[in-house]
Amino acid sequence: MDFDLIREVVVPNETKIVLLVMDGLGGLPHPGTRRTELETADIPHLDRLAEEGICGLVQHVGVGITPGSGPGHLSLFGYDPLRYRIGRGALEAVGIDFDLGPRDVAARGNFCTVDEGGRVVDRRAGRIDTDICASLCAELRSIELAGAELFVEPVREHRFLIVLRGDGLSDALSETDPQREGVPPLEVRAEAPEAEATAALVRAFVEQARERLRAHHPANMLLLRGFAKPPDLPQFPEVFGLRAAAIAYYPMYRGLAKLAGMTALPAGPSLSDSLASLRENWGGFDFFFVHFKGTDSAGEDGDFQRKVRRLEEVDAFIPDLLALGPDVVMVTGDHATPSTYRAHSWHPVPFLLRSRWCQPDPARAFNESDCQQGSLGVFPATDAMALAMAHAGRFTKYGA
Amino acid sequence: MDFDLIREVVVPNETKIVLLVMDGLGGLPHPGTRRTELETADIPHLDRLAEEGICGLVQHVGVGITPGSGPGHLSLFGYDPLRYRIGRGALEAVGIDFDLGPRDVAARGNFCTVDEGGRVVDRRAGRIDTDICASLCAELRSIELAGAELFVEPVREHRFLIVLRGDGLSDALSETDPQREGVPPLEVRAEAPEAEATAALVRAFVEQARERLRAHHPANMLLLRGFAKPPDLPQFPEVFGLRAAAIAYYPMYRGLAKLAGMTALPAGPSLSDSLASLRENWGGFDFFFVHFKGTDSAGEDGDFQRKVRRLEEVDAFIPDLLALGPDVVMVTGDHATPSTYRAHSWHPVPFLLRSRWCQPDPARAFNESDCQQGSLGVFPATDAMALAMAHAGRFTKYGA
Numbered sequence: 001m002d003f004d005l006i007r008e009v010v011v012p013n014e015t016k017i018v019l020l021v022m023d024g025l026g027g028l029p030h031p032g033t034r035r036t037e038l039e040t041a042d043i044p045h046l047d048r049l050a051e052e053g054i055c056g057l058v059q060h061v062g063v064g065i066t067p068g069s070g071p072g073h074l075s076l077f078g079y080d081p082l083r084y085r086i087g088r089g090a091l092e093a094v095g096i097d098f099d100l101g102p103r104d105v106a107a108r109g110n111f112c113t114v115d116e117g118g119r120v121v122d123r124r125a126g127r128i129d130t131d132i133c134a135s136l137c138a139e140l141r142s143i144e145l146a147g148a149e150l151f152v153e154p155v156r157e158h159r160f161l162i163v164l165r166g167d168g169l170s171d172a173l174s175e176t177d178p179q180r181e182g183v184p185p186l187e188v189r190a191e192a193p194e195a196e197a198t199a200a201l202v203r204a205f206v207e208q209a210r211e212r213l214r215a216h217h218p219a220n221m222l223l224l225r226g227f228a229k230p231p232d233l234p235q236f237p238e239v240f241g242l243r244a245a246a247i248a249y250y251p252m253y254r255g256l257a258k259l260a261g262m263t264a265l266p267a268g269p270s271l272s273d274s275l276a277s278l279r280e281n282w283g284g285f286d287f288f289f290v291h292f293k294g295t296d297s298a299g300e301d302g303d304f305q306r307k308v309r310r311l312e313e314v315d316a317f318i319p320d321l322l323a324l325g326p327d328v329v330m331v332t333g334d335h336a337t338p339s340t341y342r343a344h345s346w347h348p349v350p351f352l353l354r355s356r357w358c359q360p361d362p363a364r365a366f367n368e369s370d371c372q373q374g375s376l377g378v379f380p381a382t383d384a385m386a387l388a389m390a391h392a393g394r395f396t397k398y399g400a
Numbered sequence: 401m402d403f404d405l406i407r408e409v410v411v412p413n414e415t416k417i418v419l420l421v422m423d424g425l426g427g428l429p430h431p432g433t434r435r436t437e438l439e440t441a442d443i444p445h446l447d448r449l450a451e452e453g454i455c456g457l458v459q460h461v462g463v464g465i466t467p468g469s470g471p472g473h474l475s476l477f478g479y480d481p482l483r484y485r486i487g488r489g490a491l492e493a494v495g496i497d498f499d500l501g502p503r504d505v506a507a508r509g510n511f512c513t514v515d516e517g518g519r520v521v522d523r524r525a526g527r528i529d530t531d532i533c534a535s536l537c538a539e540l541r542s543i544e545l546a547g548a549e550l551f552v553e554p555v556r557e558h559r560f561l562i563v564l565r566g567d568g569l570s571d572a573l574s575e576t577d578p579q580r581e582g583v584p585p586l587e588v589r590a591e592a593p594e595a596e597a598t599a600a601l602v603r604a605f606v607e608q609a610r611e612r613l614r615a616h617h618p619a620n621m622l623l624l625r626g627f628a629k630p631p632d633l634p635q636f637p638e639v640f641g642l643r644a645a646a647i648a649y650y651p652m653y654r655g656l657a658k659l660a661g662m663t664a665l666p667a668g669p670s671l672s673d674s675l676a677s678l679r680e681n682w683g684g685f686d687f688f689f690v691h692f693k694g695t696d697s698a699g700e701d702g703d704f705q706r707k708v709r710r711l712e713e714v715d716a717f718i719p720d721l722l723a724l725g726p727d728v729v730m731v732t733g734d735h736a737t738p739s740t741y742r743a744h745s746w747h748p749v750p751f752l753l754r755s756r757w758c759q760p761d762p763a764r765a766f767n768e769s770d771c772q773q774g775s776l777g778v779f780p781a782t783d784a785m786a787l788a789m790a791h792a793g794r795f796t797k798y799g800a
Contacts, residue, residue, distance in 0.1 A: 002462070005482065009465060357738075359747045360429060360436060360769045375772045379463075386464030390746040397744050398461050399468035399481065400491045 001078050001382045003239050006389070008398070010241040015327035015392040017242070017287045018278075019384075021076065022314055023069075023253075024296030025333025026057075026349040026368065028340050030304055037295075037304060037339060038350060038367035041311040045318035046331065046352070046366040053354030055363035056376025058332055058384065066346040072334030073256045075381035077236055077289075086259070087171060087228020092161050094255025096153055100230040105169045105198060107227045109152075109160040110177065111136060111219035118184045118221075123177070125219040127157045136160075136219055143208045148201050162205070162224065169229070170195035173202060177223035185223055202227075235261030236287075240389060243284065247277045248291035257289055267291075271317040282324055299337030307339050328355045328392045330384060331366070348378050355391035401478050401782045403639050406789070408798070410641040415727035415792040417642070417687045418678075419784075421476065422714055423469070423653075424696030425733025426457075426749040426768065428740050430704055437695075437704060437739060438750060438767035441711040445718035446752070446766040449729065453754030455763035456776025458732055458784065466746045472734030473656045477636055477689075478785035486659070487571060487628020492561050494655025496553055500630040505569045505598060507627045509552075509560040510577065511536060511619035518584045518621075523577070525619040527557045536560075536619055543608045548601050562605070562624065569629070570595035573602060577623035585623055602627075635661030640789060643684065647677045648691035657689055667691075671717040682724055699737030707739050728755045728792045730784060731766070748778045755791035 027037035060067040060075040061082065070091050071081030086094075089106035100106060111133065113122040134154040140162075141152045148166035155161055172192035176185045188206065190199040202224065213220050237244050238261070246257030249267040258264055263285070265277045274290050281288075292314055298307035321329070332351040335344045350371040352363070363370040372378070376387075389395050427437035460467040460475040461482065470491055471481035486494075489506035500506060511533065513522040534554040540562075541552045548566035555561055572592035576585045588606070590599040602624065613620050637644050638661070646657030649667040658664055663685070665677045674690050681688075692714055698707035721729065732751040735744045750771040752763070763770040772778070776787075789795050 002482070005462065005465070357428065357741060357745070359426075360439075360772070362769065362773070375457075375778070377777055383463040386462065388464075390464035390466070395464060395466060395746065397466040397468045399471040399486065400488055 001080070001386055003078075003234055005398070006239055006386065009395045010389070011394060011396045012241055013393055015286070015394060016282070016325070017328045017388045017392050018290065018321065018326045018330070019076065019288070019388070020290045020292070020314075020321070020329070020331045021073070022292045022295045022311070022331070022333050024299045024335060024337025024344065026336025026338065026345070026347050027299070027307065028338035028347070031340065036368050037307045037311060039369070041308045041315070043311055043315035043366060045315050047364070049318065049329065049331065049354045050352045050363045050366040050370060052358065053352045054358045054361045054376055055350070055352045055366070055371040055374030057348035057368070057371050057378045058351045058381040059348045059378055060335060060381040064346050066344050067335040068344070069252060069334055070256060073253060074260070076332065076334060076384055077260050078239070078382055078385035079233060079260070080382055084231055084233055086231050086256075088226025089161070089171070089228035090230050091252070092155065092226070093163060094259065095252040096155055096161060097251040097255060098151070098153060098161060098163065099258070100163070101165065102230065103167060103169065104163050104165050105171045105227055105229055106161060106163045107224045109162050110223045110225070111158045111160070111213075112185075112221050112223050113218040114184070114221040120178060120181050120183060120185060120221070120223075122218060123181060123223065124158045128219050130154060130156050132219065133158060133160055136213065136216060139212055140209055143205055143212070145201050145204055147197070150205065158219065164198065164201055168194075169198045171227040171229045173199055173227040175225045175227075176206065177225045185221065188224065231259060233260055237261050240287070240385065241394065242287040244287040244289070245281060245285040246289045246291070247274045248289070249273070250291065250293050253291040262289060271313060275317060275320050278321070278324060295333070296337045299339050300342060302339050302342040304339035328353065328388045330388055332384070351376065351384065353384075353387055353391060357391050401480070401786055403478075403634055405798070406478075406639055406786065409795040410789070411794060411796045412641055413793055415686070415794060416682070416725070417728045417788045417792050418690065418721065418726045418730070419476065419688070419788070420690045420692065420714075420721070420729065420731045421473070422692045422695045422711070422731070422733050424699045424735060424737025424744065426736025426738065426745070426747050427699070427707065428738035428747070431740065436768050437707045437711060439769070441708045441715070443711055443715035443766060445715050446731065447764070449718065449731065449754045450752045450763045450766040450770060452758065453752045454758045454761045454776055455750070455752045455766070455771040455774030457748035457768070457771050457778045458751045458781040459748045459778055460735060460781040464746050466744050467735040468744070469652060469734055470656060473653065474660070475781035476732065476734060476784055477660050478639070478782055479633060479660070480782055484631055484633055486631050486656075488626025489561070489571070489628035490630050491652070492555065492626070493563060494659065495652040496555055496561060497651040497655060498551070498553060498561060498563065499658070500563070501565065502630065503567060503569065504563050504565050505571045505627055505629055506561060506563045507624045509562050510623045510625070511558045511560070511613075512585075512621050512623050513618040514584070514621040520578060520581050520583060520585060520621070520623070522618060523581060523623065524558045528619050530554060530556050532619065533558060533560055536613065536616060539612055540609055543605055543612070545601050545604055547597070550605065558619065564598065564601055568594075569598045571627040571629045573599055573627040575625045575627075576606065577625045585621060588624065630659060633660055637661050640687070640785065641794065642687040644687040644689070645681060645685040646689045646691070647674045648689070649673070650691065650693050653691040662689060671713060675717060675720050678721070678724060695733070696737045699739050700742060702739055702742040704739035728753065728788045730788055732784070751776065751784065753784075753787055753791060757791050
C-alpha cells in the first residue's frame with residue numbers, strides 16, 4: 001500500500017473501524033474429519049458476518065512465507081513487512097512492555113555458563129529460574145557506562161533485555177553469541193564506521209558484567225544478540241487520519257501497536273475485558289485493534305478441540321461487538337497456526353470485512369474454504385486497511 | 401502495463417477492437433431484492449457475451465481507491481493512473497472541448513463576490529447564470545498579456561476556464577482561492593523558480609480582471625485554482641499500433657481520448673448515434689472507444705430502476721454492434737456508481753472480453769457475482785488493452 005496515495009485521499013468523518021485479530025487463526029483439516037478448526041467450530045455470528053460481508057484469504061509477507069508476529073501484525077496495519085523490519089532486540093523490548101525511544105539500541109541477552117578458560121559450556125546457563133535472572137539483572141543494572149544510560153530487564157528463565165540509551169548510538173553491531181559451545185563468547189564488532197562508539201560501550205558493559213557474574217555459576221557470563229534500534233514507522237494515526245487504539249493483553253502485540261503510534265487501552269486476559277475497554281473508549285477513537293491470543297496458543301499446543309472452543313468464545317463476543325455499531329468490522333489473523341502443524345505456518349488466513357457497502361460475495365461461512373471462494377481471493381494483508389478506509393467512507397476519489 | 405514491452409511485440413493486422421465503457425457500471429445490491437442493477441436488468445445479449453467470453457472485475461487505481469473519471473478512463477486505455485496524472489485545470493479544459501496544446505497552462509476559475517475591503521464574501525458569486533458568466537468571459541478575453549495568448553471560456557454558472565498559451569510557461573503555481581470567506585483572494589506564487597514568469601503573467605491578468613469586474617457585482621472578482629499543463633501521455637496509436645477512435649458525446653470523455661491521441665468521431669446523445677458513427681467509420685479505424693454516460697447519471701441520482709433501464713438499452717444495442725463483426729469486444733466501466741451509494745465508489749467493476757480465442761471461463765452472465773467468479777478475477781484495468789491486443793492477434797511472441 002502506498003502511504004502517499006493514502007494520505008492524498010484520506011478525508012475525516014465519524015465512522016468507526018474495528019480490526020479483530022485472532023492470533024494464529026488459520027488452520028488445516030483434522031485428519032479424522034477432514035474439517036479445519038473453523039469448519040468444526042459452531043460460529044453462527046462469524047458465519048453471518050462472512051455472509052453479509054466480503055471475504056478472502058490474507059497473505060502477510062509473501063507466497064510460502066511464514067510470518068512472525070511482528071510482520072503478521074504490521075502488514076495488517078498496512079506496513080509492507082519487507083520494508084519495515086523490527087529487529088530482534090526491539091521486538092524483545094516490545095514483548096516486555098519496555099517503551100523503546102529513538103535514542104535506544106536494544107539487544108537480547110542470554111545468561112550462559114563458561115568454564116575456567118572462558119569457553120561457553122551451556123548457552124542457556126541451565127535455564128535458571130526467572131527470579132534468579134531478575135536478581136542478576138538488578139546487579140548488572142548498576143554498571144555505569146560513559147555516554148549512555150543502561151537498562152537491564154529480565155524476560156524469562158535465562159533470557160533478558162539490555163537497552164543502551166544515548167545520542168548517536170548505532171545498531172550495526174555483531175553478536176557475541178558464538179552459537180555453539182566449546183568456544184569463548186565473541187567480541188562485539190562495529191559493522192559500520194558509525195557504530196564504533198556503540199561497540200566500545202557494549203564491550204565496556206560486557207567486561208564489567210563478566211566481573212560481576214564471575215561468582216554466579218551457572219550464570220557466570222552473558223551473550224548478546226539482535227542489536228536493534230526501534231523501527232522508524234510512519235505513524236498509523238497520521239497516515240490514515242484515525243484516532244487509533246489497541247486493546248491487547250499481551251505486551252508484544254500492545255507494543256507493536258504502540259510502535260505504530262496507536263494508543264494502548266486497558267486490556268485483560270478475557271474477551272469481556274476487551275469488550276469493557278471497547279465500550280469505555282468507543283467515543284474517543286475511530287479505529288480499534290483488538291487482539292485475541294487463545295487461538296494461537298491452542299494451535300501451538302496442537303490442541304485442535306481447544307482451538308475450536310476458542311473460536312466459539314470469540315463468536316459469542318460478536319453480538320456485543322456489533323451492538324456498539326461499528327461501521328466496518330474486519331476479522332482475521334496475523335498468521336495461521338494449524339493445530340496439526342503446532343506452529344506458525346505460511347498458509348493464507350481467512351479474512352472478512354463487513355460494512356453496509358459490501359459488493360456481492362459468495363462466501364457463506366467464515367472458514368478457509370468459503371474465504372478462498374470470496375470476492376477478495378488471496379490478497380496482501382497490507383491491502384486490508386485500504387479496504388476498511390474505503391468502506392468507512394474515509395477516502396475521497398482519486399482524480400476528478 | 402509496460403509500454404516498451406507492448407511496442408516490442410505489437411504487429412499490424414486487420415482486426416477490430418471495440419471498448420464499450422458504461423460509465424459508473426458497477427453496482428451494489430438493492431436492499432429489498434439483494435440483487436444489483438446488473439443482476440436485476442434483463443440483458444440477454446450482454447449475458448451471452450459474458451458466457452462466450454472471459455470475465456473479471458477491473459480495479460482502476462488500487463484497492464479501496466475510488467477513481468475519478470480521468471484515472472478511470474486512462475487506466476482502461478492502458479496508462480498507469482498513478483504515473484500519468486491529469487491536473488484539474490487540464491481536465492476542466494477537456495470537459496468543455498477546449499483543445500489544450502503543449503504550450504498551454506489551464507486553470508479553473510470561479511467568479512466570486514468581494515466587499516469594499518476586497519474580502520471574499522461569496523466564493524461562488526451567488527451562482528450567477530451561465531449567460532452572465534459567458535458575457536463576463538467575453539469581457540476578460542480582451543485583456544492583453546505581454547508574452548502569452550489568453551483564452552477565457554465559460555463553463556457553467558460561476559465557473560470558467562482560463563488558458564495561457566506561450567513558450568516556457570509552467571504550472572507550478574499556487575492557487576488564489578483562499579478556500580474560505582472573510583479574507584481577500586491570495587496572490588498567485590511561483591512554486592518553482594521556472595514558474596516566476598508565468599506567475600507574473602497570472603498576476604497581471606488578475607489585476608486587470610479586478611478592474612474590469614469591479615462594477616459587475618455580485619461577480620466582481622475571480623479566484624483561480626488547479627493550474628495544469630496537459631499531461632504528457634505516450635500516444636495510444638503509437639504505443640499500440642492502432643488507428644484509434646473515440647465515440648463519446650460528453651466532452652470530458654472525448655477530451656480524455658484526444659489527450660491520449662485518439663481521433664474524436666461524431667457522437668450524439670443516443671446509442672443509435674454511436675452506432676451510426678461506428679458504421680460510418682468502421683473501415684477507417686482499428687480501435688473504437690465507445691462511451692455511454694446514462695448508467696453513471698442514474699447511479700449518481702440514486703435511481704436504481706433508471707440504471708437498470710439504461711443497462712437494458714445498452715443490451716439492445718449489442719446485436720447491432722456484433723453485426724459489424726468486431727474481432728474483440730470489451731464491455732466494462734470506468735468506476736462503479738452504485739445507485740444505493742449515489743456516487744463513484746471503489747468497488748471493482750464487471751469486465752467482459754469476447755473474441756473467438758477465449759479460454760474456458762465459468763461466468764454465465766454479466767454481473768458482479770459472475771464476473772467475480774470469472775477467469776480474470778480482480779485485475780488491474782491497465783491490463784485490459786494487453787488482453788484485447790492478444791485476442792486480436794496483434795501481439796507476436798516475446799522471445800524466440
